[in-house]
Amino acid sequence: MAITSIKNLKEFSTNNDRFEGAHLLCPGCAHSMIVRELMNCTDDNLVIATNTGCLEVSTAVYPYTSWDTSWIHIGFENAATAAAGAEAMYKARKRKGTLKDPNAPVKFVAFGGDGSTYDIGFQWLSGAVERGHDFTYVCLDNENYANTGGQRSSATPIGSTTSTAQAGSHSYGKKEKKKDMVAIMAAHGAPYVAQLAPNKWKIMAKGFQKALETEGPCFINTVSACTTEWKFDPKDTIHITDLATDSLMFPIYEIIDGKELNILYRPKNIITVEEYLNAQGRYRHLFKPENRHVIEKIQKDVDEKWELLQRREEARV
């Protein structure tokens, strides 16, 4: 059952604490906020699978664990598959009548970073969604391989410097655009797909609840600001996320059944992407005169994307 009253943040963030605080994530990491919100927005039993990544290595350092739930970690790429296997077996045992409490509500959730979601775990996620398992996949998108030294991923935006796409005299960092994972998952025909951000926590909690209550595979891409690799002060996590959503670098929206698109947050004052980029060290080189054209390109892409989202919302197709 979803917890219906999401009134104040303090109450909500402490109501049902199944994600313990003493983990090893960097101070200022948004991963823990997102994970805690998902786990707090429901009373149901959770079976959680996690890909290798910052979240996994920081929350399960034997003999300690942050997870007060069933928790599986297998490999870098296969949380979607682990959740799919657990869900399939749960259904089979329910059918056979071998579950101790067949009516206990259980939800299957998979967490992965952008490296394991956009890159190495892509086909595993695609397969699980296509087979239609009843689970929710949450991507903690911090736009790089933060766990292995900040290499580029296919979620890294154009112009960002990473350890394998370095900005310098001959390069402005990554030259390729970010993969549109939300559109790809919507194209699978998944019943619920969304992009959410922890600064808009009520919207995010509602989105999580919707995904958990929806039968079938749901995909949620969440913005997880990375203080270490994006290079900003750890206290500014939510501020940076605000800039991300208000500049529309990360529009917040949902797509139902691959068709019906709803924009969940419209910034009152849309800010320029320049303001967002300027707040982070990973984009500093873009402000050199010779790289200015990249900022213009990013702004153009963001404007076009926002236009597309609005038109799709109107068109309902």
Add this chain to the structure above:
Amino acid sequence: MEMREIISTGNDLAAIAAVDAGCEFFGGYPITPSSEVMHTISDLLPKAGGAAIQMEDEIAGIAAAVGAAMSGVRSMTATSGPGVSLKAENLGLAQMAEVPLVLVNVMRGGPSTGLPTRVSQGDVRQARNPSHGDYRSITLCAGNLAECYTEVVRAFNLADRFMQPVIVLTDETLGHMHGKAMIPTVEEVKNSIVPRKTFDGAPEDYRPYGVGPDEAAVLNPMFKGYRYHFTGLHHDGKGFPTEEIETCRKLIQRLEDKVMMHTDELELNEEFMLDDFDGSEGEVLIVAYGSVSLAAKEAIRHLRADGIKAGLFRPITLWPSPADRMGELVKATKNVLCVELNIRQYTEEVERVSGRLDIEGLYKVNGRAISPYEIVNKVKEVF
């Protein structure tokens, strides 16, 4: 040989060596503790006119490198144990299609995800047979910083000589070790390059796999007018799939013989303080390789100071093993101790080549390096 001094890490040296040895392509994927190889080579290769691509996973990383190597250039990938597990399928393809390739494996604790930032030598047995089927793996093992450079250079030459993947094993200790190394100058390295054989005759006479029973395939670079076929299936002289009984037998026998009949070109060992060994009582032969040999050498100095006649045999080419020399030494010495950061992975080979089953071992699998004192204490305890 003209040498130069460099202060660097094992991972950086492996990347620098590749570029100096004429590597033009790198395909990889981030994995601790080998990521720095990719970081450095992604900076160096484009400047040298090559290409370094970070792919979407380990499998794609080696597949891209195999593709580049097929076209005729020197090509490399770097990873750690879990990555080798994923790359195994393509290593098998490269063995079968005889594609030269260098794979650097910076070993960490296993199995599975294991100990990502801790040292291990647990991939020694895997390096022998990473993929299914009959073939002979060539595996080199760097034992110090300088060898992270020289062994990668040697690997490229061996890959082109034997037309197959060559694995270079280093480990977390060496990969992240930062220090001074004496390595050959770029000039020396360039002069040591032996490019792969090519066929200069008429294109219609070209049979890349139609070579002598112990010879490696002759694969001409692409786009030069010589047409042939790559496949993972059993194939004939032109490279086309076949199930003809004799052709299949000869192919697999040739994959075996091209390596095993030329082990003299591969063998490389270090014998440390073995000059005064004469088979007398009380001599202690330590067999160790990789970063462990650094601790073993230190231990031998301490043992010698205590009056124990100890020496080290260190294979640098692990597979195929230096069977004759290692067997001879182990048979001639009463007290033999194998030291490894795994459980008996190379000891079993030492037993095989010597026919002895009374070899002592010191094995450590907790992700920590072996200290010289542990070896000293073990020697004093068992002999």
